[in-house]
Amino acid sequence: MAKFPRSAARSRPARPARPAQPARPARKPRDAYHHGNLRQALVDQAVATIRDRGVETLTLRDVGERLRVSRTALYRHFADKDALLAAVATEGFRAFRQALADAWDGVGHTHAGFMQMGRAYVTFARSRPSHYRVMFGGFVEKANCDPDLRGTAESAFAVLVDALAELQQQGFVRAGHPQEIALFVWASVHGFAMLAIDGQLAEHAPSLDGMTEGVIARVWEAVAAPPA
Amino acid sequence: MAKFPRSAARSRPARPARPAQPARPARKPRDAYHHGNLRQALVDQAVATIRDRGVETLTLRDVGERLRVSRTALYRHFADKDALLAAVATEGFRAFRQALADAWDGVGHTHAGFMQMGRAYVTFARSRPSHYRVMFGGFVEKANCDPDLRGTAESAFAVLVDALAELQQQGFVRAGHPQEIALFVWASVHGFAMLAIDGQLAEHAPSLDGMTEGVIARVWEAVAAPPA
DNA sequence: CCGTCAGTGTTGACAACGTCAACATCGTCG
DNA sequence: CGACGATGTTGACGTTGTCAACACTGACGG
Numbered sequence: 223m224a225k226f227p228r229s230a231a232r233s234r235p236a237r238p239a240r241p242a243q244p245a246r247p248a249r250k251p252r253d254a255y256h257h258g259n260l261r262q263a264l265v266d267q268a269v270a271t272i273r274d275r276g277v278e279t280l281t282l283r284d285v286g287e288r289l290r291v292s293r294t295a296l297y298r299h300f301a302d303k304d305a306l307l308a309a310v311a312t313e314g315f316r317a318f319r320q321a322l323a324d325a326w327d328g329v330g331h332t333h334a335g336f337m338q339m340g341r342a343y344v345t346f347a348r349s350r351p352s353h354y355r356v357m358f359g360g361f362v363e364k365a366n367c368d369p370d371l372r373g374t375a376e377s378a379f380a381v382l383v384d385a386l387a388e389l390q391q392q393g394f395v396r397a398g399h400p401q402e403i404a405l406f407v408w409a410s411v412h413g414f415a416m417l418a419i420d421g422q423l424a425e426h427a428p429s430l431d432g433m434t435e436g437v438i439a440r441v442w443e444a445v446a447a448p449p450a
Numbered sequence: 451m452a453k454f455p456r457s458a459a460r461s462r463p464a465r466p467a468r469p470a471q472p473a474r475p476a477r478k479p480r481d482a483y484h485h486g487n488l489r490q491a492l493v494d495q496a497v498a499t500i501r502d503r504g505v506e507t508l509t510l511r512d513v514g515e516r517l518r519v520s521r522t523a524l525y526r527h528f529a530d531k532d533a534l535l536a537a538v539a540t541e542g543f544r545a546f547r548q549a550l551a552d553a554w555d556g557v558g559h560t561h562a563g564f565m566q567m568g569r570a571y572v573t574f575a576r577s578r579p580s581h582y583r584v585m586f587g588g589f590v591e592k593a594n595c596d597p598d599l600r601g602t603a604e605s606a607f608a609v610l611v612d613a614l615a616e617l618q619q620q621g622f623v624r625a626g627h628p629q630e631i632a633l634f635v636w637a638s639v640h641g642f643a644m645l646a647i648d649g650q651l652a653e654h655a656p657s658l659d660g661m662t663e664g665v666i667a668r669v670w671e672a673v674a675a676p677p678a
Numbered sequence: 679c680c681g682t683c684a685g686t687g688t689t690g691a692c693a694a695c696g697t698c699a700a701c702a703t704c705g706t707c708g
Numbered sequence: 709c710g711a712c713g714a715t716g717t718t719g720a721c722g723t724t725g726t727c728a729a730c731a732c733t734g735a736c737g738g
Contacts, residue, residue, distance in 0.1 A: 360587065410642075511723085519688095530726075
């Protein structure tokens with residue numbers, strides 16, 4: 223059966239194989255080559271698949287097929303599968319950073335903002351566990367090598383550091399290196415999120431939401447300035 | 451990589467492929483069938499390989515080869531690769547539990563014991579990061595289904611819960627459900643360990659050991675009873 | 679002593695996967 | 709218009725997990 227091209231022969235049985243492309247603007251040489259920014263489409267598709275069915279089921283052939291593109295088209299944009307996964311992780315950190323920043327800005331830069339950030343963190347992880355695991359699960363060992371991934375992750379962490387520094391200047395957070403305090407906060411919430419999406423909390427958890435509140439509250443207590 | 455046939459032909463070039471087996475006791479029908487408890491040998495080999503070269507490079511064929519056993523012999527003892535990984539994780543949790551218990555018992559059941567447990571936790575994770583990731587990284591989604599794995603992980607957590615309960619009765623730890631306090635502690639240290647073995651702490655970390663002490667100390671502050 | 683039989687290990691085969699090399703096409707620029 | 713690099717396709721290869729069929733081992737009942 224792998225004798226003649228079966229690629230695009232499944233859906234859309236009556237399609238003239240990429241016809242005239244009538245209204246091509248011809249003004250965007252950067253993203254309108256054959257496919258129109260395939261790179262981003264690949265990342266999006268990979269993200270969607272990972273989100274729906276997990277990393278381990280992600281296959282390059284499937285990604286290509288869903289995009290009506292041959293299985294190796296991807297190699298014009300990524301060195302290999304790991305590079306694609308790195309891009310997926312980067313994309314995750316970008317959205318992650320945004321979620322944290324929105325929470326922090328949403329309710330005022332104060333105690334409530336901190337709590338909201340914590341909730342946003344856990345919500346993010348729980349709403350896309352597989353994606354979160356790609357970001358943190360050591361799938362991308364080359365994280366150290368990919369500067370883009372590294373930088374994006376860094377900027378997500380920076381949101382937390384900046385928030386804590388601001389709270390500290392307002393007198394809400396106790397003295398100490400903001401970076402170090404942020405590390406403690408990050409580790410605590412990250413660990414909780416990991417355990418939560420791992421199902422490791424199943425029986426100890428009558429209500430995950432309630433437990434989330436409890437953990438965040440304890441973290442806040444641990445970093446808050448002692449009451450006057 | 452994966453370019454040249456690196457299969458056999460590496461170690462022990464001159465061995466007569468399972469010779470006479472001269473001194474087989476012949477008195478142990480339970481574990482001396484063909485191989486003598488192959489199941490345990492498979493798990494041990496898998497653990498060793500994972501520890502040395504990571505999960506992603508673990509291949510069933512390689513495990514069999516190293517044990518001088520055909521590639522499918524494993525299927526007489528495990529349903530599939532995931533089942534083997536579950537056994538690997540179980541083995542990890544057993545050693546993990548032991549490490550925690552030893553630390554707790556080693557320096558007396560008090561504040562020092564708690565700190566020692568924390569160090570043991572991080573040390574365990576850092577000394578076998580790949581194995582630790584198999585235990586917690588969601589590789590075994592069927593964790594919920596394997597009662598053995600579930601139970602062993604549970605008993606490791608129980609060590610922490612019991613320790614906290616004891617400290618609580620001694621008045622060292624503040625009031626509250628021990629289970630819930632333990633969860634906070636676990637999440638915090640687990641999160642830190644995860645970030646540490648992920649290399650995510652690389653630049654924020656002049657000294658990982660020092661940071662470990664700091665995190666554990668903060669966790670203790672968070673759960674300690676308020677000073678009289 | 680022999681046949682049966684379950685437990686255990688082996689060989690052969692297959693589909694799926696990641697990846698490379700060679701080829702085809704598109705759009706741009708000299 | 710022709711060359712050329714960027715982009716996409718086809719074919720093929722080696723590796724992997726897994727199944728089916730077969731072969732061996734040792735105990736047990738006649």
